[in-house]
Amino acid sequence: MEFTSVQGEQRYAALVRAAPETVVGLDFDGTLAPIVDDPEKAHIHPDADAVLTDLATQVKAIAVITGRPARQALDLGGLEQVGDDVAATGKDLYVFGQYGNERWSSSARRVVGPRPPAGLASFERELTRTLRRLDAADAFVEDKGLAVAVHTRRLDDADATFERLLPELRELAQRHDLVVEPGRSVIEVRSPGVHKGRAVRTLVEELGAGGFAFAGDDLGDLEAFEAVRDLAGDGMPTLLICSSSEEENALVDLADVVVRGPEGVLALLAQLSDDARQLRA
Structure with a gap:
């Protein structure tokens, strides 16, 4: 250490x-x-x-x-x-x-645990179209029940895709009263607070x-x-x-x-x- x-x-x-x-x-x-x-x-x-x-x-x-x-x-x-x-x-x-x-x-x-946050289902419906538009349709989408995580690690251009997705998913999340939590090659969307x-x-x-x-x-x-x-x-x-x-x-x-x-x-x-x-x- x-x-x-x-x-x-x-x-x-x-x-x-x-x-x-x-x-x-x-x-x-x-x-x-x-x-x-x-x-x-x-x-x-x-x-x-x-x-x-x-x-x-x-x-x-x-x-x-x-x-x-x-x-x-x-x-x-x-x-x-x-x-x-x-x-x-x-x-x-x-x-x-x-x-x-x-x-x-x-x-x-x-x-x-609580029920899924309001807005998560409608966010998920728009997410597929957003990923396709950003040439990230092959990103792994993990449904966590109370959140959704988009993983770019498996992609050939993982870092570039992450940087491309982050601002777009943050804006999409805000429209549904959700927040974005960026991690290591993953963008998680969940309820605020x-x-x-x-x-x-x-x-x-x-x-x-x-x-x-x-x-x-x-x-x-x-x-x-x-x-x-x-x-x-x-x-x-x-x-x-x-x-x-x-x-x-x-x-x-x-x-x-x-x-x-x-x-x-x-x-x-x-x-x-x-x-x-x-x-x-």
Whole structure:
């Protein structure tokens, strides 16, 4: 791991001291699971279960906060099994799906979420024509129930198509009272007002957290980073972790520590567990 500043090292040390009251929030794709061309074939790193279960013995709770539907993240990540293992330590694993629109926990064991936003169905009807007009008819369109994601990763001109689509889809979304969330080769359209930062604040309020760490990899995690920075401004021990890659480094300048992909994230979390355990030994 690489701290971005002396202050980053100091924040890590403070978080170790506050570990028993700390909630650890984690993005899914690019943070727990390697990025793959087919989003339906993503799986969390094989070390994740063991690392998260051990981490649970040292912190207050663990939460996966993802743009994916909660049920999809649970299935692809094997997170129900992880939840069972975390529950055996006496702690909870939370999954906030679709940026916080959906919730699951290892104690409640069911996904709770709202109805699809008004305007989403009419947006989808126009989307097909828009993609055809922009020579992007082969982009993969993922219906998430509460949102729609347009993936360009599989296309030969993925980056150029992404840049071409983004302003057009943002304008189309606005006409239907929806918002756009750009990610790594994906443009997601969903209802306004719900984002990962709100999920962070919900966890702090509901669990009475005395510390917060969050790990993410792209612009979809920006609101979570901003929420954690606000918590730091209020005096709470915090840590911002950027999972970087060759193609995505948007959060590097905002992070306290930079690691390399899911493997680096898990190595850092394992170190956090060890340091917290030794401090209390």
